[in-house]
Amino acid sequence: MKNFLVFVHKELLHIIRDPKSLMIMILLPLIEILLFGFVLRFEINSANIAVYDIAKQELSTQLIHRLEGGKRFKITVANSMPEAENLLIAGKVKAVLCIGEDFEQKAREGRESSLQLLLDASDPNIASTIETYISATLADFWADSIVSAPAPLLKVEPLLYYNPLLKSVYVTIPGLISVVLMLICALMTSISLTRENETGTMKVLLISPLKPLQIIIGKLVPYLMVSMVNVGIILTLAFTVFQMPLAGSLIMLILVSLLYSLCALALGFLISTRAKTQQLAMMISLAGLMLPTTMLSGMIYPIKNMPLWLQGITMFMPARWFVNILKHIMLKASPFSAYADDVAILLLMTATLTLLSLKSFKIRFK
Amino acid sequence: MRNIFLLISKEFKQIFRNRSMLAIIFALPIIQLLVLSNAADFELKKxxxxxxxxxxxxxxxxxxxxxxxxxxxxxxxxxxxxxxxxxxxxxxxxxxxxxxxxxxxxxxxxxxxxxxxxxxxxxxxxxxxxxxxxxxxxxxxxxxxxxLKVEERTNISTSRYLFNPELNYKTYMIPGILVILVTVIGLLLTSLNIAREKEIGTIEQMNVSPIKKHQFILGKLIPMLIIGIAEFWIGVLISRSVFHIPFLGNPLLQLLFLVVYLWVMLGIGLLISTKAQNQQQAMFISFFVMMVFIFLSGLFSAVENMPQWGQILSKLIPITYFIRSTRALMLKGAGLSTLYIDLIILSGYALVINLMAILAYRKTSQ
Amino acid sequence: MNDKIVEVNELTRNFGEFAAVDNITFEVTKGEIFGFLGANGAGKTTAMRILCGLLAPSSGTATVCGYDVASQSEQIKLNIGYMSQKFSLFNDLSVWDNISFYAGIYRMSTAQIKQAGHQILQELELGKYKHRLVSSLPLGWKQKLAFAIAIIHKPQLVFLDEPTGGVDPITRRAFWDMIYRAAAENITVFVTTHYLDEAEYCDRISIMVKGKIGAIGTPQELKEQFRVQSIYDVILALARGEEQ
Structure with a gap:
């Protein structure tokens, strides 16, 4: 036990005495969370649209004012159809609303409309959102300016659960936490350990009386400590700068983050036992962990939109379960039973990965 | 001239002799294109x-x-x-x-x-x-x-989805994923490759030989340029045959954009490799730069939705212009008349960054 | 005609406050095997890097093959060979790839490359391994191959930076046979080493101590000068002198 502690101490010194790498390990997540937490926005706050008003009547002018007044749209006036289309191709506007000559007349008659909407659907998400909002604005506009009917009797009152102010950070922060922890724990561990294999320092340890399991734990403990510092920083940022709520228990949150870090560490270790060179370890971590964690964890893209085979693959992403747990604890105040399954899956993954890497580690040095 | 040719053929031999490297350069991107493009779908379908x-x-x-x-x-x-x-x-x-x-x-x-x-x-x-x-x-x-038993008023007589009439989210994402793939090649592989020669010591052997510095740099960058170009067009072929993504613009213009953009990325890779002492550092720095590029470029979330300072940052990074022009070229068939500004900006970046890289490279080896 | 291939005059190189090479002066004669000795950090490598044109001197002058190191480094590079302390072949290329790559850099024609390359393979008995990756060769073979490649273009002068580090005694002996053969072909050899038996093989040696040249001459001369039996004792005497 004593030689084990000496060993852990030595490993810790390695990390602390390399300030450049330590800085990277602590600053990188800090900058990433701050930058991306603010920048990643999925709601459409404002869109540039062009209006080509052929009618140029009082009513059409009113309509344009109405669209401008909603603050959702920034209006550019186009004077011809080709001009409007060019704006669309250049990406200056996302939609063109064309108001036909007989706009007012048709509007008074009801029913038919002489409005045409051209949407840049290269981003279908923005296109359909803009269409929905324009059409909602128009419905209000008709009700106010033409029909002059009494206010409708039937109303819908939406109650926004868990995120009443519709903040984007409620989605992005749990995702970013999982990506950054994966980056620190798995990527850095796999590369540092592969480097030790490459330079041969690992062999020296294997000749020593330390047992393989002790070596693994000794190597991982320092990284686990760095990860915990990162968890602390990230959560502090989430609660202070991004004002994430904490609906559930803080202790649970920390325990689960620890579990997820362990899982990522085990993954990093497994990669390091398999990859021969740093370059290879890095590429595996990058392609096998980073992009999938970002794209397949449900952080940015909803999992239920994916084809079934891909949904199957997401099951193997630790981040998928972790993001889910984070949402439960931070936003929903769910009881433990609501996310016990997810925790169990993470536990199972961690155990499997540890066993696999232990096996692979032993075989490699036999 | 002969020296450059020798260096290029050496570089290609090294890549093609190394099976895991080959897989990383060619197989991985293709798998990513196939898998990740399926994952990227925001649309609220159900x-x-x-x-x-x-x-x-x-x-x-x-x-x-x-x-x-x-x-x-x-x-x-x-x-x-x-x-x-x-x-x-x-x-x-x-x-x-x-x-x-x-x-x-x-x-x-x-x-x-x-x-x-x-x-x-x-x-x-x-x-x-x-x-x-x-x-x-x-x-x-x-x-x-x-x-009310009233017939519903039509708000808009026609809505036309231009450039992507089926509102297919893949159509939007795939050009962006292609851009990421060539960015990885250009930036990461270049910086790693040079850092590796530094680490092993072969770079010293080059320095005492009659190879001039610019020949050495060109000998490194041209193979990466060729690989990047090949990868992009393989990706375009796959996106056409598997996902039926249109390619409306002029391929030669796209090639021009691609070459200019790759020069920018190669220059950044070179710049990183002059600052990094080993592969690990080169990787961490490239990695960070890439994360910033990808998240700020408007690939995942539209630039228009970012906070003001995010939009300004986004305008400062070259990838934004390449993603925008690639989307406009492929999906909208935009020509030089709409995209000339992006081309000028990218060329400016290529010039400045390569100049900086060459200066930094000279300095380090004095 | 000048028969000095290296002429160093009051050469100094500073790194900040620290003078890695401190006002040294010496010469190397054409065709000799010149041993460059000294403890780690004595300034050997810095001096050698200046002579190869990799580093600019802070003050003083040096010429190599008649060219000035500060202003004519490109001409120098065409006339010298170099084999570095770190391993200088590409591990992920085959034996033949390495030969033809380096030979090509020194502007040899395809026919010349073929001829010289086959000669190397024959001499080193590597014919069977022509298309093997260099990484699969034992260290001693790699070093011999690296040396053969460093002189493939018949340079006037070859710099060897600890060429035999970590190599077994038998292979070291074979390596020195190669050095003698090269010297017989009128290639001047400038070699750094930590093996004192190797120092005895040199025509002349210089011993650097803290950036200065502590002693220079043939092994015999040095032993007589310090009145000792071996080069080892010469170095010890120098070290003691430094302490006092």
Whole structure:
């Protein structure tokens, strides 16, 4: 036990005495969370649209004012159809609303409309959102300016659960936490350990009386400590700068983050036992962990939109379960039973990965 | 000239002799293209709703039919229990609960205003906004046609989805994924490759040989340029044959953009390799630069939605211009007349960054 | 005609406050095997890097093959060979790839490359391994191959930076046979080493101590000068002198 502690101490010194790498390990997540937490926005706050008003009547002018007044749209006036289309191709506007000559007349008659909407659907998400909002604005506009009917009797009152102010950070922060922890724990561990294999320092340890399991734990403990510092920083940022709520228990949150870090560490270790060179370890971590964690964890893209085979693959992403747990604890105040399954899956993954890497580690040095 | 040719053929031999490197350069991107393009879909396709009907009248059933008939909504549960529905909301079984209290039919028949309560899981704020808008639309059309018995007014006579009439999200994402793939090649491989020669010491051998510095740099960059170009067009072929993504613009113009962009990335890779002492550092720095590029470029979230400072940062990074021009070229068939500004900016970057890289490279080896 | 291939005059190189090479002056004669000795950090490598044109001197002058190191480094590079302390072949290329790559850099024609390359393979008995990756060769073979490649273009002068580090005694002996053969072909050899038996093989040696030249001459001269039996004792004497 004593030689084990000496060993852990030595490993810790390695990390602390390399300030450049330590800085990277602590600053990188800090900058990433701050930058991306603010920048990643999925709601459409404002869109540039062009209006080509052929009618140029009082009513059409009113309509344009109405669209401008909603603050959702920034209006550019186009004077011809080709001009409007060019704006669309250049990406200056996302939609063109064309108001036909007989706009007012048709509007008074009801029913038919002489409005045409051209949407840049290269981003279908923005296109359909803009269409929905324009059409909602128009419905209000008709009700106010033409029909002059009494206010409708039937109303819908939406109650926004868990995120009443519709903040984007409620989605992005749990995702970013999982990506950054994966980056620190798995990527850095796999590369540092592969480097030790490459330079041969690992062999020296294997000749020593330390047992393989002790070596693994000794190597991982320092990284686990760095990860915990990162968890602390990230959560502090989430609660202070991004004002994430904490609906559930803080202790649970920390325990689960620890579990997820362990899982990522085990993954990093497994990669390091398999990859021969740093370059290879890095590429595996990058392609096998980073992009999938970002794209397949449900952080940015909803999992239920994916084809079934891909949904199957997401099951193997630790981040998928972790993001889910984070949402439960931070936003929903769910009881433990609501996310016990997810925790169990993470536990199972961690155990499997540890066993696999232990096996692979032993075989490699036999 | 002969030296450059020798260096290039050496570089290609090294890459083609190394099977794992080959896999990383060619197989991985293709797999990523195939898998990740399937993952990237924001669109709100299915909204699961729980139906909570206390009124159980003919009228409320008719409203329920309206929801069942729509192809966005799916009634996953019909239950009177407020509590059970809340649990459903919590564990993700339903995205929204539509709650109709007693007196729905009676009030409306007697022309007393009535409010339907909708509880929405708003963790994903953008989706919650749309869900609320969709529900409002169905309720209001139910109100006009079933209660007022008035024919519905058409808001917009025609909506045309330009550039992507089927609103296929892949069409939007794939050009962006292609850009990421060539960025990885250009930036990461270049910086790693040079850092590796530094680490092994072969770079010193080059320095005492009659190879001039510019020859060495060109000998490194040209193979990466060729690989980047090949990778991009393989990706285009796959996106055409597998995903049926159109390619409307002029391929030669696209090639021009690609070459200029790759020079920018190669220059950045070179710059990083002059600052890094070993592969690990080169990788961490490249990695960080890449993360910033990818998240700020507007690949995942539209630039227009970012906070002001994010939009400014986004304008400062070269990848933004390449993603925008690639999308405009492939999907909209834009020509030089609309894209010349992007080309000028990218060329400016290529010039400045390569100049900086060459200066930094000279300095380090003095 | 000048028969000095290296002429160093009051050469100094500073790194900040620290003078890695401190005002040294010496010469190397054409065709000799010149041993460059000294403890780690004595300034050997810095001096050698200046002579190869990799580093600019802070003050003083040096010429190599008649060219000035500060202003004519490109001409120098064409006339010298170099084999570095770190391993200088590409591990992920085959034996033949390495030969033809380096030979090509020194502007040899395809026919010349073929001829010289086959000669190397024959001499080193590597014919069977022509298309093997260099990484699969034992260290001693790699070093011999690296040396053969460093002189493939028949340079006037070859710099060897600890060429036999970590190599077994038998292979070291074979390596020195190669050095003698090269010297017989009128290639001047400038070699750094930590093996004192190797120092005895040199025509002349210089011993650097803290950036200065502590002693220079033939091994015999040095032993007589310090009145000792071996080069080892010469170095010890120098070290003691430094302490006092």
């Amino acid at each position: 909204v699961n709703i729980a139906w909570e009907d206390m009124d159980k009248s003919a009228l409320s059933t008719r409203l329920q039919d309206r929801f069942t008939a729509s192809n966005i909504f799916e009634l996953t549960s019909v239950s009177d229990s407020h509590q059970a529905n809340d649990t459903l909301l919590q564990d993700g079984g339903a995205d929204a609960v539509i709650s109709i209290t007693k007196g729905f039919e009676r009030d409306l028949v007697n022309r007393i205003p009535f409010t339907i309560q909708v509880r929405i899981n708003a963790v994903d704020g953008a989706a919650a906004g749309l869900i609320s808008a969709y529900i409002g639309r169905i309720v209001s059309s139910f109100y006009t046609s079933d209660l």
